[in-house]
Structures are given as C-alpha cells and as structure tokens.
Amino acid sequence: MxxxxxxxxxxxxxxxxxxxxxxxxxxxxxxxxxxxxxxxxxxxxxxxxxxxxxxxxxxxxxxxxxxxxxxxxxxxxxxxxxxxHIAQSPEGRRIFPRMSVAENLHMGADAADGNTSESDRSADLDRVLALFPRLKERMTQRGGTLSGGEQQMLAIGRALMSRPxxxxxxxxxxxxxxxxxxxxxxxxxxxxxxxxxxxxxxxxxxxxxxxxxxxxxxxxxxxxxxxxxxxxxxxxxxxxxxxxxxxxx
Structure with missing residues (x-):
C-alpha cells in the first residue's frame, strides 16, 4: 500500500x-x-x-x-x-509488575473503553492468547516475574485489548x-x-x-x-x- x-x-x-x-x-x-x-x-x-x-x-x-x-x-x-483507539506498546514495556498477566491485559481494555461487553472482552482476550500462547500459561503470574520476551508479548497484548x-x-x-x-x-x-x-x-x-x-x-x-x-x-x-x-x- x-x-x-x-x-x-x-x-x-x-x-x-x-x-x-x-x-x-x-x-x-x-x-x-x-x-x-x-x-x-x-x-x-x-x-x-x-x-x-x-x-x-x-x-x-x-x-x-x-x-x-x-x-x-x-x-x-x-x-x-x-x-x-490509539494504543501504544511503549519502550521498556512498562507493564504493571505487581499485577497478574490477566489484570494487565484487562487494563488495556479499560484504557480505551470501559463499556466493552463481557462477550467482546472475552473474544479479544482469546485472540490475544492465540497470538501469544505463552501468556495463557501465565495468566495468574505477576507481570514483573516474566522474562523480557514475555513482558514484550504482554505489552503488545495489553495494547491489542483496546481494539486499536x-x-x-x-x-x-x-x-x-x-x-x-x-x-x-x-x-x-x-x-x-x-x-x-x-x-x-x-x-x-x-x-x-x-x-x-x-x-x-x-x-x-x-x-x-x-x-x-x-x-x-x-x-x-x-x-x-x-x-x-x-x-x-
């Protein structure tokens, strides 16, 4: 294009x-x-x-x-x-280290629109976890305990949850x-x-x-x-x- x-x-x-x-x-x-x-x-x-x-x-x-x-x-x-619905995965990732992976991802949805339906939010989450299967294995784990690569996946996944x-x-x-x-x-x-x-x-x-x-x-x-x-x-x-x-x- x-x-x-x-x-x-x-x-x-x-x-x-x-x-x-x-x-x-x-x-x-x-x-x-x-x-x-x-x-x-x-x-x-x-x-x-x-x-x-x-x-x-x-x-x-x-x-x-x-x-x-x-x-x-x-x-x-x-x-x-x-x-x-402009979303950013910032330099240095800037995830919330004390929040779980799941909580970080839901924060992405809240940043853009707190009125997203539960069914839409669930579909968005399924899409992110399909893109980054490693996050699915760590949903209850604190963000700060992830590896650098996993934190980058989480930062991008959090941005995607806002439907950018x-x-x-x-x-x-x-x-x-x-x-x-x-x-x-x-x-x-x-x-x-x-x-x-x-x-x-x-x-x-x-x-x-x-x-x-x-x-x-x-x-x-x-x-x-x-x-x-x-x-x-x-x-x-x-x-x-x-x-x-x-x-x-």
Whole structure:
C-alpha cells in the first residue's frame, strides 16, 4: 500500500516538541495510511520515541498538527487519545509488575473503553492468547516475574485489548533474543495481513523493520531526512551505511 492510495489515518504536519528549552522534534511530517505498517528508524536520541509520546500528549506539541482520521488531536489529554483507539506498546514495556498477566491485559481494555461487553472482552482476550500462547500459561503470574520476551508479548497484548485502530510499537525487539524477535515480528505481520491493523513502529533494528514495513522514515536529530517504501530505503546507500552494514544501531 502506498501513502497516496488512501487518506492518511494519521497525518503529522509541521510537528515541533521540546523538553524544556531543548527542541527535540523539528517540523516533522509523517503519514500513516489505513492498513499500512510504517517504520521510523534512526540512531539513539534522534527523537523517535519523543514523536510517539507527543502523539499521546506528553510532551505537548509546541507547533504543528497531529491529525487522526482528519481530527486534530494535538491538544487532547492522554486518556482521550487512548479512547480514540490509539494504543501504544511503549519502550521498556512498562507493564504493571505487581499485577497478574490477566489484570494487565484487562487494563488495556479499560484504557480505551470501559463499556466493552463481557462477550467482546472475552473474544479479544482469546485472540490475544492465540497470538501469544505463552501468556495463557501465565495468566495468574505477576507481570514483573516474566522474562523480557514475555513482558514484550504482554505489552503488545495489553495494547491489542483496546481494539486499536492504530497500534504504535516503540522498540518491540529491544533486548530480545533473535528467536523471540522473529516471533514478535511474525505477530505484527499477521495482525496487519489478517486484521488490516495499522501500525506505526519505532525500531532500531532497521533491517527487520524495513523488511516488514510498507513504508519507512529516517529521523536524524529530530528531523525526517528520508522516506520511501521499505524496499527503497533498504537499498539507499546512506541507510545501509548508517543502519545496516555496521550492524544493529
């Protein structure tokens, strides 16, 4: 799917954001069309995670627009953004360590809409557990006692419980073994192909991300410097030199 084949579900225009007096995002433009997987790659400190957090209102955008389905959400508080069925699996997972796996998953459903029927919530839970069978074996276990890979599965599963129209993944492979990384990326691909789920993904593993994504953006020092299909960016010499040939960065 190309950026021009559909009106963007998410359209970011001229976005600026800062921490105090330090401007991190500098006139950023990003489009995510319905049904796309879009990857955002770049070095540490480029501003990728800040972009994700600004979509959720922390930090607040200083200038520009964040349009979701044509509606400017840049001034909305975080809980109202979540109610639009925008979900995030954040960097570092940020599960609730003292809550059980089951409680963590139900928190995801509550974040978006506390009025979901029990039958719908049960169906959603069955779907998540089918995607991540390991979680089914640990439903009563505290989240903080899970392995890193299991916690990542839980963070993504919690986000999926909100029935997202847009799923945002921040470093889903960070710190994971290669086998678990492949499993996570296989789930993302399956959700996109079978359910048409729209995904915006920040990922330092550029090779994995661009092979999975329909399109991608490269961020350097808070600015978008390159964009194109995943295949196009994989072939760009500057992308290969910076993010592929030197190994994972």
């Amino acid at each position: 190309s950026a021009s084949s559909a009106t963007p579900l998410l359209a970011i225009r001229g976005l600026r954001a800062a921490y105090g007096n330090v401007e991190v995002l500098k006139n950023v433009d990003v489009d995510v069309a319905p049904g796309e997987i879009v990857a955002l790659i770049g070095a540490n400190g480029a501003g990728k995670s800040t972009l994700m957090m600004t979509i959720f209102g922390r930090p607040r955008a200083r200038a520009g627009q964040i349009l979701f389905d044509g509606y400017d959400i840049s001034a909305l508080p975080t809980h109202e953004v979540a109610r639009l 129209r847009l799923l945002m993944l921040d470093e889903p492979s960070l710190g994971l073994a290669p086998l678990i990384t492949r499993q996570i990326f296989d789930v993302i691909r399956r959700l996109n192909r079978e359910d048409g789920l729209t995904v915006l993904m920040v990922e330092q593993n550029a090779n994995h991300a661009l092979r999975l994504a329909h399109r991608g953006y490269v961020m350097v020092n808070g600015r978008i410097t390159l964009s194109g299909t995943g295949e196009e960016l994989l072939e760009r010499p500057e992308v290969r030199a910076a993010y592929l040939e030197g190994g994972r960065r």
